[in-house]
Amino acid sequence: MPLAETHPRSSQHVRPAPDGPRYGAWRAGSEAVFRIWAPAVAQLSIEIDGNAVVPMAPLADGWHEYRAELPFGTRYRYQLPDGTVVSDPASRRQEGGVHGESVLVSPDDYTWRCAGWRGRPWRETVLYELHVGLFGGFAGVERELPRLADLGITAIELMPIADFPGSRNWGYDGVLQFAPAAAYGTAAELKSLIDRAHELGLSVLLDVVFNHFGPDGCYLHTHSPEFFKSGSQTPWGAGIDFDRSEVRGFYRACALQWLDEFRFDGLRFDAVHAIPSAEFLLELERDIRAALPQERHIHLVVENEDNDADLLGAYDAQWNDDFHHAIHVLLTGETQTYYGSFAPEPLHHLARILESGFAFQGQVAPSRGRARGKPSGHLAPSRFVNCLQNHDQIGNRLFGERLLALAEPGQVKVAAALLLLNPQIPMLFMGEEHGSRTPFHYFTDHNEELAQAVREGRKREFEHEDHDGDPLALDPNAPETFEASRPQPGDEADEWLALYRELIDIRRSLIVPDLDDCGSAGAEPLGAQAVKAAWRLGGRSLVLLANFADEPVETALPAGRPIFSLGVVAAQADRVKLEGPSFLAILSD
Secondary structure: OOOOOOOOOOOOOOEOOOOOOOOEEEEEOOEEEEEEEOOOOOOOEEEEOOOEEEEOEEEHHHEEEEEEEOOOOOEEEEEOOOOOEEOOOOOOOEEOOOOOEEEOOOOOOOOOOOOOOOOOOHHHOOEEEEOOHHHOHHHHHHHHHHHHHHHOOOEEEEOOOEEOOOOOOOOOOOOEEEEEOHHHOOHHHHHHHHHHHHHOOOEEEEEEOOOOOOOOOOOHHHHOHHHEEEEEEEOOEEEEOOOOHHHHHHHHHHHHHHHHHOOOOEEEEOOHHHOOOHHHHHHHHHHHHHHOOOOOOOEEEEEOOOOOHHHHHOOOEEEOHHHHHHHHHHHHOOOOHHHHHOOOOHHHHHHHHHHHOOOOOOOEEOOOOEEOOOOOOOOOHHHEEEEOOOHHHHHOOOOOOOHHHOOOHHHHHHHHHHHHHOOOEEEEEOOHHHOOOOOOOOOOOOOHHHHHHHHHHHHHHOOOOOOOOOHHHHOOOOHHHHHOOOOOOOOOHHHHHHHHHHHHHHHHHHHHHHHHHEEEEEEEEEOOOEEEEEEEEOOEEEEEEEEOOOOOEEEEOOOOEEEEEEEEEEEEOOEEEEEEEEEEEEEOO
16 A cells, blocks of 8 residues: 655654654554664665565654554564665564564454453462463463463463564574564464463463573664673673663563553563663663552562572562572482582571572572672562472473482472472472473574574583483474473373372462461471471461481471371371471461
8 A cells, every 4th residue: 555654755854752762663543653763773764565665764862763554464674774674673573583574563452351350469379380382372371271270370470472583492582572472373362361361360470581682583783783782791692781761661661561461460580680780670660560550460570690689679579599409409419500509508508598588698609609699588488489490490401301300209299398388489380280201401493503503502511411312402403302392291190280289279278368477487407308497477387397308307396287298297295207208287376
């Protein structure tokens, strides 16, 4: 259709940038607006539906804009002066992959069934992390929701879905932060997934990556090198310049899109230790809460290797890798890489975690060679998200082994009871609930040049480990690596499901109601591989005893009534003996 230009072609005509500029493309009445921040380019053009190329109007401060009467569904790309065409960095939908055409889409393309949903309080959270692609896309996840709700899960967390190159990826190579991955389905299918979750009483959180872009398909370097901080690098790519208001605005708009238009109930911010601006993180939290209705339960969670307790004065919680590491060392005896920091005294670390959150609160972490963390004992237990497994801790291993492939089932069951019955927030990883032993590999779908670079990198990373001829261990790009990672129920699936269902039910009925009035009453090691931890829970007390060893451990019998036991637990008079891997939870009334 003919283009109704509303800006002159001359690059000398510059209008002031509007207050709080929007990013990407949208409709204002019948008029479509296309706007991009490209400060390195004096004149930018826009390609419409693969043929018409029209100059954009330069605005102040590096912004460019084009307006025309165009319908939803219009395909577009931006053209640089040298003829290079690039996708919109704020694209909402792509045709032809991340290197293809961006599409003008309507944010109102879905009619919500559960429009009155306001979310669930954070204290009720039992998280379930999953990879959308391995579940069969957005529609596949939706089909699994009734099963998860029946188990007692209250919130699912999707690994990143920002559009990436190819059809297989963990999601941390995303390059179009506003666009749901086309490989997983449409925006309407994603909204239907979230709608169905809300109908079932499930919250939905999204993992977002605001610390870097993937290595293939990010064109910001060609027209907006100022988006990146000169000389700054993360482990995954160029460091981003969060001192620039345009950059902060880009990520603010992205976060609000997921929470407002798609109605996610919260965000998990990946590796914020790679975002060198606490000011931005605090500003982002304030802006999100100010922009959304106060009656909604919006949960903001960080992953932060630095254990910055100060940040948790604003954010709801942090993934607490310390809990995972201490348990992992106890159950497997592994001491390589970061596990070395927990190897000397894993039980003492575990006791400190249960009592006050972080294992390292300013102490020197041996694997890092420097102090890590800040005091966290003043924070509520619900500020910490614990897990026995997650995508990182399984998938970054050479063979992607789950915990059940590395530890005795009896010990893992004790760890599961400790995870789900302590007041800190528990998270399961997909398949864990039915005792899956299926590996979870690192997988990609890169172009061959990049795929070969990844293969070579893995060979160097794991050169001291015997891959035993396993081709999947060193080839993330093979389709078989992805297929082998689909979670399958273990041989004792019914037994594991019954255990998790019982633990979640106890948590929901006896622990969650008083979590807003909960504080530690101390924790201590018992013997070589056992721990005791206690909490004030409203007007009651909760005591957990966990023995991970084959050798029995004996201690004073806490006052109260047993609410759960596992393994052989013998009580006599005022003493209790936990024989072999066993667990006891006691709640006083």
